[in-house]
Amino acid sequence: LKLFGCAIDVIRNCLGAPETMQNPNKPDEALHRYKALTKDGLLFYVQIRENKITGRKDFMSTFPAK
Numbered sequence: 001l002k003l004f005g006c007a008i009d010v011i012r013n014c015l016g017a018p019e020t021m022q023n024p025n026k027p028d029e030a031l032h033r034y035k036a037l038t039k040d041g042l043l044f045y046v047q048i049r050e051n052k053i054t055g056r057k058d059f060m061s062t063f064p065a066k
Contacts, residue, residue: 003038007046007062010036018048028052031060 014034023029034046043065050057 003044003062003064006036006038006044007059010034010046011048011059023049032057035065 011034014036016034018032018034020030020032023031028051030050030052032048032050034048035043036046037043044062045065046062047060048057049060
């Protein structure tokens with residue numbers, strides 16, 4: 001939950017394109033991954049799942065980089 005507010009900000013305001021890949025387990029889904037930094041300089045990722053058929057996008061997770 002610590003990164004949730006940052007994740008929402010990235011989703012709303014990100015100017016760059018995310019890294020996009022096909023879900024290996026579900027061919028009708030695409031996975032989008034944004035890379036961002038917090039104000040404190042912590043690198044983290046935000047993942048969004050997109051249904052290719054309906055175009056619906058769902059927030060999946062946010063997590064710090066290793």
